[in-house]
Amino acid sequence: MGKNRLEAFSDGVIAIIITIMVLELKVPHADTLAALRPLLPIFLNYVLSFVYLGIYWNNHHHMLHTVQHVRGGILWANLHLLFWLSLIPFVTAWMGENHFAAAPTALYGVILLMAAFAYWILQRTIIAAQGRDSLLKAAVGRDLKGKLSPLLYLAAIPAAFFEQWIADGIYVLVALLWLVPDRRIERAFKNQDN
Amino acid sequence: MGKNRLEAFSDGVIAIIITIMVLELKVPHADTLAALRPLLPIFLNYVLSFVYLGIYWNNHHHMLHTVQHVRGGILWANLHLLFWLSLIPFVTAWMGENHFAAAPTALYGVILLMAAFAYWILQRTIIAAQGRDSLLKAAVGRDLKGKLSPLLYLAAIPAAFFEQWIADGIYVLVALLWLVPDRRIERAFKNQDN
Amino acid sequence: MGKNRLEAFSDGVIAIIITIMVLELKVPHADTLAALRPLLPIFLNYVLSFVYLGIYWNNHHHMLHTVQHVRGGILWANLHLLFWLSLIPFVTAWMGENHFAAAPTALYGVILLMAAFAYWILQRTIIAAQGRDSLLKAAVGRDLKGKLSPLLYLAAIPAAFFEQWIADGIYVLVALLWLVPDRRIERAFKNQDN
Amino acid sequence: MGKNRLEAFSDGVIAIIITIMVLELKVPHADTLAALRPLLPIFLNYVLSFVYLGIYWNNHHHMLHTVQHVRGGILWANLHLLFWLSLIPFVTAWMGENHFAAAPTALYGVILLMAAFAYWILQRTIIAAQGRDSLLKAAVGRDLKGKLSPLLYLAAIPAAFFEQWIADGIYVLVALLWLVPDRRIERAFKNQDN
Numbered sequence: 089m090g091k092n093r094l095e096a097f098s099d100g101v102i103a104i105i106i107t108i109m110v111l112e113l114k115v116p117h118a119d120t121l122a123a124l125r126p127l128l129p130i131f132l133n134y135v136l137s138f139v140y141l142g143i144y145w146n147n148h149h150h151m152l153h154t155v156q157h158v159r160g161g162i163l164w165a166n167l168h169l170l171f172w173l174s175l176i177p178f179v180t181a182w183m184g185e186n187h188f189a190a191a192p193t194a195l196y197g198v199i200l201l202m203a204a205f206a207y208w209i210l211q212r213t214i215i216a217a218q219g220r221d222s223l224l225k226a227a228v229g230r231d232l233k234g235k236l237s238p239l240l241y242l243a244a245i246p247a248a249f250f251e252q253w254i255a256d257g258i259y260v261l262v263a264l265l266w267l268v269p270d271r272r273i274e275r276a277f278k279n280q281d282n
Numbered sequence: 283m284g285k286n287r288l289e290a291f292s293d294g295v296i297a298i299i300i301t302i303m304v305l306e307l308k309v310p311h312a313d314t315l316a317a318l319r320p321l322l323p324i325f326l327n328y329v330l331s332f333v334y335l336g337i338y339w340n341n342h343h344h345m346l347h348t349v350q351h352v353r354g355g356i357l358w359a360n361l362h363l364l365f366w367l368s369l370i371p372f373v374t375a376w377m378g379e380n381h382f383a384a385a386p387t388a389l390y391g392v393i394l395l396m397a398a399f400a401y402w403i404l405q406r407t408i409i410a411a412q413g414r415d416s417l418l419k420a421a422v423g424r425d426l427k428g429k430l431s432p433l434l435y436l437a438a439i440p441a442a443f444f445e446q447w448i449a450d451g452i453y454v455l456v457a458l459l460w461l462v463p464d465r466r467i468e469r470a471f472k473n474q475d476n
Numbered sequence: 477m478g479k480n481r482l483e484a485f486s487d488g489v490i491a492i493i494i495t496i497m498v499l500e501l502k503v504p505h506a507d508t509l510a511a512l513r514p515l516l517p518i519f520l521n522y523v524l525s526f527v528y529l530g531i532y533w534n535n536h537h538h539m540l541h542t543v544q545h546v547r548g549g550i551l552w553a554n555l556h557l558l559f560w561l562s563l564i565p566f567v568t569a570w571m572g573e574n575h576f577a578a579a580p581t582a583l584y585g586v587i588l589l590m591a592a593f594a595y596w597i598l599q600r601t602i603i604a605a606q607g608r609d610s611l612l613k614a615a616v617g618r619d620l621k622g623k624l625s626p627l628l629y630l631a632a633i634p635a636a637f638f639e640q641w642i643a644d645g646i647y648v649l650v651a652l653l654w655l656v657p658d659r660r661i662e663r664a665f666k667n668q669d670n
Numbered sequence: 671m672g673k674n675r676l677e678a679f680s681d682g683v684i685a686i687i688i689t690i691m692v693l694e695l696k697v698p699h700a701d702t703l704a705a706l707r708p709l710l711p712i713f714l715n716y717v718l719s720f721v722y723l724g725i726y727w728n729n730h731h732h733m734l735h736t737v738q739h740v741r742g743g744i745l746w747a748n749l750h751l752l753f754w755l756s757l758i759p760f761v762t763a764w765m766g767e768n769h770f771a772a773a774p775t776a777l778y779g780v781i782l783l784m785a786a787f788a789y790w791i792l793q794r795t796i797i798a799a800q801g802r803d804s805l806l807k808a809a810v811g812r813d814l815k816g817k818l819s820p821l822l823y824l825a826a827i828p829a830a831f832f833e834q835w836i837a838d839g840i841y842v843l844v845a846l847l848w849l850v851p852d853r854r855i856e857r858a859f860k861n862q863d864n
Contacts, residue, residue, distance in 0.1 A: 093289055093343055095675055100297030100488075103682030107690060108301060110756050112309075115694075115763045119771035138756075142749040146742070149675055160340070164461075167336040174304050174332075181309045189313035267746075287483055287537055294491030294682075302495060306503075354534070358655075361530040368498050368526075375503045383507035481677055481731055488685030496689060500697075548728070552849075555724040562692050562720075569697040577701035 091158045094166060098148060101170045105177060106141045109134055112181040130184030136259060137180040140200065143266040144173060144207070154224040155214055165213040169206040175199050193255045194248035200259065201241040208234060237262050285352045288360060292342060295364045299371060300335045303328055306375040324378030330453060331374040334394070337460045338367060338401070348418040349408055359407040363400040369393050387449045388442035394453065395435040402428060431456050479546045482554060486536060489558045493565060494529045497522055500569040518572030524647060525568040531654045532561060532591070542612040543602055553601040557594040563587050581643045582636035588647065589629040596622060625650050673740045676748060680730060683752045687759060688723045691716055694763040712766030718841060719762040722782065725848045726755060726789070736806040737796055747795040751788040757781050775837045776830035782841065783823040790816060819844050 113130055116123035148169075155162070179199050183192035211234070215222045228234070240258050248255035307324055310317035342363075349356070373393050377386035405428070409416045422428070434452050442449035501518055504511035536557075543550070567587050571580035599622070603610045616622070628646050636643035695712055698705035730751075737744070761781050765774035793816070797804045810816070822840050830837035 093293060096290060096678060097293045097297055097339065099675060099679045100294050100682050101301055103679055104298055104301040104686055106752075107683055107686040107756055108305065110760055111305075111690065111693075113757075113760045115760065115767055117767075119764075119768035119773055121773045121777075123773075124777075135753075138749075138753055142746070145679065146745050146749075149745070163340055163343070164336070167332075167340075170300075171329075171332055174301055175307075178304055178307045178309065182313075185309055185311075186313035191313055191315045191317075195315075195318075287487060290484060291487045291491055291533065294488050295495055298492055298495040302499065305499075357534055357537070358530070361526075361533075364494075365523075365526055368495055369501075372498055372501045372503065376507075379503055379505075380507035385507055385509045385511075389509075389512075481681060484678060485681045485685055485727065488682050489689055492686055492689040496693065499693075551728050551731070552724070555720075555727075558688075559717075559720055562689055563695075566692055566695045566697065570701075573697055573699075574701035579701055579703045579705075583703075583706075 091152060091155050094158050094163065095149075095152055098152075098166060098170060099145070102141055102145045102148075102173065105174055106138060106145075109137055109177045109180055112177065112184065129187050130181070133180050133184040133188075136263060137176050139263045139267065141173065141176065143263065144169075144203070147207070147266070150227075151211065151214065151224060154218070154222075154227060157217070159217055161213050162210070162217060165206070165210040169203065169210050172199060172203040172206050176203075188252050188256055190249045190252050193252040194245045196259065197241045197245040197248065197255060200262075201238055201245070204234075204238045204241065208238075233265055237265070285346055285349050288352050288357065289343075289346055292346075292360060292364060293339070296335055296339045296342075296367065299368055300332060300339075303331055303371045303374055306371065306378065323381050324375070327374050327378035327382075330457065331370050333457050333461070335367065335370065337457065338363075338397070341401070341460070344421075345405065345408065345418060348412070348416075348421060351411070353411055355407050356404070356411060359400070359404040363397065363404050366393060366397040366400050370397075382446050382450055384443045384446050387446040388439045390453065391435045391439040391442065391449060394456075395432055395439070398428075398432045398435065402432075427459055431459070479540055479543050482546050482551065483537075483540055486540075486554060486558060487533070490529055490533045490536075490561065493562055494526060494533075497525055497565045497568055500565065500572065517575050518569070521568050521572040521576075524651065525564050527651050527655070528588070529561065529564065531651065532557075532595070535595070535654070538615075539599065539602065539612060542606070542610075542615060545605070547605055549601050550598070550605060553594070553598040557591065557598050560587060560591040560594050564591075576640050576644055578637045578640050581640040582633045584647065585629045585633040585636065585643060588650075589626055589633070592622075592626045592629065596626075621653055625653070673734055673737050676740050676745065677731075677734055680734075680748060680752060681727070684723055684727045684730075684755065687756055688720060688727075691719055691759045691762055694759065694766065711769050712763070715762050715766035715770075718845065719758050721845050721849065723755065723758065725845065726751075726785070729789070729848070732809075733793065733796065733806060736800070736804075736809060739799070741799060743795050744792070744799060747788070747792040751785065751792050754781060754785040754788050758785075770834050770838055772831045772834050775834040776827045778841065779823045779827040779830065779837060782844075783820055783827070786816075786820045786823065790820075815847055819847070 113127060113134065116127065176199060179192065179196050183189075183196050186192050211224065211228065215225045215228075218224060240262050244255040244258040247258070307321060307328065310321065370393060373386065373390045377383075377390050380386050405418065405422065409419045409422075412418060434456050438449040438452040441452070501515060501522065504515065564587060567580065567584045571577075571584050574580050599612065599616065603613045603616075606612060628650050632643040632646040635646070695709060695716065698709065758781060761774065761778045765771075765778050768774050793806065793810065797807045797810075800806060822844050826837040826840040829840070
C-alpha cells in the first residue's frame with residue numbers, strides 16, 4: 089500500500105494548522121501602529137509555533153521518505169501525531185492572549201511533549217515495520233535530539249509556574265536545536281548507496 | 283479516468299473538517315488551569331470526532347485502493363459522504379457546548395448514521411462499477427461491522443432522550459469496534475495474488 | 477508544463493470553500509431540537525451551495541482531464557474561476573441568514589453568473605491552447621447546458637426582487653440540470669479511441 | 671529527495687491563505703444591497719491580495735519547475751516565504767476595515783516587501799543548489815521585475831503616511847507588472863532543449 093495519501097493528508101492537516109493560527113491575530117479596531125503593540129506577544133508566539141510546525145513537517149517529510157509500505161499501525165500513529173499538533177493553535181492563542189502567563193506556558197510544554205511522544209511512537213512503529221535492516225533506524229542512530237527535547241519540555245512545564253520566561257527560553261532553545269540542519273537521514277541514504 | 287484527484291479532494295476535505303473542529307475549542311479569557319475545566323466536554327467530544335474522522339479517512343483510503351476507474355456515480359457518492367462528514371464539526375460543537383445534552387447527542391447519532399449510510403452507498407456504487415469479480419466485494423465480505431454500526435446508531439438516537447450517557451457509550455463503542463485493525467482489504471489483495 | 481499542481485491547487489481551494497461554509501452554521505446556545513429550526517434556511521442553502529461546488533469540482537475534473545500542457549493563460553483563467561467560487565460562502569451565509577431575502581438572493585445569482593462566465597473563459601482558453609483538434613471542443617459540442625445556465629441566472633437576478641422563490645427555484649433547477657450525468661467528455665474520449 | 675511534497679504543502683498553505691481571507695468579508699445583518707457598501711473597500715482589498723497570492727503561486731509553480739532535488743535549505747527558505755504570505759490575510763483585513771488608512775496601508779507594503787525578500791532568498795537558495803549551470807539562474811536573467819518590486823514597496827511604505835492612495839496605486843501597479851505574462855522560465859526551458 090502506497091504512502092502518497094498518508095503524505096498528502098498529513099501535509100493538508102499541517103498546512104491548515106499552520107494557517108489557522110493566523111486567525112488568532114485578531115484585526116485591531118484602531119488604525120494606528122500603536123494598535124499593533126498588544127498583538128506583539130501573540131505574533132511572537134505565532135512565529136514560535138510556525139517554526140515548530142515547520143520542524144515537524146520537515147522531519148515528517150524526511151521520516152516518511154524511508155517508508156515503502158504503509159500499514160494500519162502507521163496510519164494511526166500518524167493520526168495520533170496530527171491530533172497533538174492540531175492542538176497547537178489553541179494553546180498558542182491561549183498563551184499569546186495571556187502574555188505568556190504561567191498556566192498557558194505550561195500547557196504549551198505539555199502539548200509539545202505529547203507531540204514529541206507521538207512522533208517517537210510513529211518512529212518506533214515505522215522502524216518495527218521495516219524490520220532488522222530498518223533504514224530509519226540507521227538514520228535516527230542514537231537520536232540525541234529526540235531524547236533531549238522531551239527532557240527539556242519536562243523541565244519547562246514546572247518552570248513555567250515559577251518563572252515563565254525560563255520555560256519560554258527552553259521552547260526557543262529546542263526549536264533552535266532542531267533548526268540546525270539534520271543530515272542524519274540524508275547521510276543514511278548515502279551510506280546505503282555505498 | 284484516474285482516481286488521484288478524487289483521493290486528493292477527499293483528503294483535503296477531511297483534513298479541513300478534522301482541523302476546523304479545533305476552532306470550537308474557544309480560548310478561555312482567564313489564564314488559570316481551572317479555566318480549562320469547562321472545555322473538557324468539548325475536548326472529549328473533539329477526541330471522539332477526531333477518531334471517527336480518522337476511521338473514515340482510513341477506511342476510505344483502503345476502499346479507494348481497490349478502485350481503478352472513477353465514474354460520475356462514484357464522484358457523487360463520494361461527495362455525498364463528504365457532505366455528511368462536513369456536518370460533524372457543527373454537531374460536535376453543539377454537543378460539547380451543551381455538555382452532551384439529549385438533543386445534540388441524538389443529532390450526533392443522526393449525522394453518524396447518515397455518514398455510515400453514505401459510506402455504504404459509496405461502497406455499493408464501487409462494487410457495482412467493478413462488476414462480478416469486484417475486489418472490494420470480496421474484501422468487504424459479510425461486512426458485519428458495516429451492518430452493526432448503523433443498528434447501534436439507531437439504538438443510540440432514541441436512547442439519548444432517556445439517558446444520554448448510553449448514547450455516548452454506544453458512540454465510543456462503535457469507534458472502538460472500528461479501531462480494531464481491519465485486515466479484510468489487505469487480505470483480499472493477498473488472496474488475489476495467490 | 478504539467479497540470480498536477482493546477483489540479484492540486486484547485487482541489488485545495490474548492491475543498492476549503494466547501495468546508496468553510498459549514499462554519500456559518502453557528503452552534504445554537506439552547507440544547508433543544510427547536511433551537512435548530514432557525515438554522516434550517518442556512519442549512520438548505522448550504523446544501524445548494526455544496527451541490528454547486530460539487531458540480532464545479534466535477535466538471536473542472538473532467539475538463540482538465542483533456543488538458544496536457546498548462547500555460548500562463550490557463551493558470552490565470554483558473555484562478556479567476558476560483559475567485560468567484562471563493563465568494564460563494566459569503567453570499568450563501570448572507571442569503572441563509574436573511575431567509576432568502578431579495579438582495580442576497582439576487583447577489584447569489586450574480587456570483588453564480590460570474591462563476592459560470594469564468595468557467596466559460598477557462599473553457600475557451602483551454603480550447604484555444606489545444607488548437608484545431610481540441611479534444612475539449614469536441615467534448616463540449618454545442619454546450620447547451622453551458623449556454624442555458626447563464627440565461628437562467630440572468631432571469632433569476634431580477635426575479636429575486638419580485639418573488640424570491642422564483643429565483644431560488646431557478647437555482648435549484650440549474651443544479652438539477654447539471655446533476656444529471658454528463659457523458660459528453662467520456663464519450664469524446666471514446667470516440668477518439670475508435 | 672523529491673519535490674512533490676514541497677509543492678503539495680506550499681499549494682495547501684497558499685490555497686488556505688487565499689480562502690481564509692474571504693472570512694473577513696463579514697456577512698452584513700441587513701438584507702439590502704446598501705448593506706454591502708461598507709464591504710466595498712474590504713472586497714477591493716481582497717481582490718488585490720487574491721491577485722498577489724495568485725502571482726506568488728504562479729511564480730512559485732514556475733520556479734520549482736526548475737528544481738530537481740530539494741534540500742533542507744530550500745525547505746526552510748520555502749517555509750520562510752509561506753510565513754510572510756500567511757500574514758497577508760491579517761493585514762488585508764486590517765487595511766480593508768480601516769478604509770485604507772495610513773498605518774495599515776504601510777504595513778501592507780512591509781508584508782509585501784518581506785514576502786518579496788523571502789522569495790528572493792528562496793530563488794538564491796535554489797540557484798546556489800543548482801550550481802554553475804543553474805536553469806533557474808538562466809531563466810531569471812537580470813530579474814528586472816524582481817529588483818524593481820521591492821524598490822516600489824520601499825517607496826510605498828513612507829508614502830502611505832503622506833497620501834495613502836499613492837501607496838495603494840503602487841501596490842496595484844506592481845501587481846499589474848507581474849500579471850503581464852512572464853515567459854522567461856518557459857523560454858529558458860526552450861533554449862536548453864536547442
